[in-house]
Amino acid sequence: MQRGDFLEKVVAVVGPTAVGKSALGLKLAQKFNGEIISGDSMQIYRGLDIGTAKDSPEELSEVPHHLVDISDVTERYTVKDFQQKARRVVENLAENEKNSFVVGGTGFYLNSLIQNLNLGGKADGDNELRKELLKIEKNSGIDGLVKVLRDEDPLAMKTIDISNARRVIRAIEVHRETGKSIVDQNNGNQWAEFYLIGLTDDRDKLYARINSRVDKMVEMGLLDEVRPVYDNRDQIPQAKNGIGYKELFPYFEGTATLESCLDEIKKNSRHFAKRQLTYFRNQMDVDWYNISEEPDYQTKIENRIKGFLGGYNG
Structure with a gap:
């Protein structure tokens, strides 16, 4: 401000x-x-x-x-x-x-x-996409989420902590919601x-x-x-x-x-x-x-x- x-x-x-x-x-x-x-x-x-x-x-x-x-x-x-x-x-x-x-x-x-x-979406991330990603985590673990992130946002792969499932999920959400990497969201x-x-x-x-x-x-x-x-x-x-x-x-x-x-x-x-x-x-x-x-x-x-x-x- x-x-x-x-x-x-x-x-x-x-x-x-x-x-x-x-x-x-x-x-x-x-x-x-x-x-x-x-x-x-x-x-x-x-x-x-x-x-x-x-x-x-x-x-x-x-x-x-x-x-x-x-x-x-x-x-x-x-x-x-x-x-x-x-x-x-x-x-x-x-x-x-x-x-x-x-x-x-x-x-x-x-x-x-x-x-x-610009992180996009709702702060709580309570939506269908979040449910989809949580299902991937349940079935394939963190490796499944990382594979999605690698395919969709390789820039974020180099920056965020990919051992943290919540961070990976949020990165995928932001990329899908905004079309830009979570590390390239400067307003x-x-x-x-x-x-x-x-x-x-x-x-x-x-x-x-x-x-x-x-x-x-x-x-x-x-x-x-x-x-x-x-x-x-x-x-x-x-x-x-x-x-x-x-x-x-x-x-x-x-x-x-x-x-x-x-x-x-x-x-x-x-x-x-x-x-x-x-x-x-x-x-x-x-x-x-x-x-x-x-x-x-x-x-x-x-x-x-x-x-x-x-x-x-x-």
Whole structure:
């Protein structure tokens, strides 16, 4: 939305899992009279706190957070839902002279907001096409869906996470509804100006942080959080597929040890971090900071934000 001759200004903090995005976002929002919009596809779910690495209740109370704890685990949540809700929050904050800080690692969610993607169709995707695609998934699994996507939208094959059935389904829907790839849906209508801050770290250090985070999650009670997800998995369409949840199902089934399941969480989290970095580097214009190589990165970032926001309300 454009007011006068100015576009809304939005700061986004991106990067791989466990790199420290949330901590930085919190500090920046406090310093620059801002509020946080979660750009994470799993933190929307109530009750999924440990496995999604939500900020603590104390941190959530320090700065207002949006798009956190807004859905039950039984509900579906789409990229279009995020796009619409996040834009509404940005505009409301601007009206109240507050700055918006989008924090999270779900790349396509953020890209849909920045590029103003025309995602087409209804947000809930409840139509005959969705039923057709769900039938393909039931009969042929994710491989069947990927085959359809490869035939119809090879461009999306190179960009989206094809291990995520919901993302594949949505890509097929958008292509059929609009005739264009889901990654080529720019409306040509810039509604906001974005400054993207990317945090990264040396690979070995990042992987060590990921492994340590998983161990800490277990200490915090991850198993107690995952158990009801496992028990009610037939009624949970999306949340059950999150990293940190699905890997523990074999433990509850008695077919794998806890140690092997935790190793799987760590491995999948490391692979996810790699995919995140690839996506952000290839798809977005990000100002990157290596937290190990640049000890004063926070000061540099704050100075850049001052220039970006101009006369922010401090």
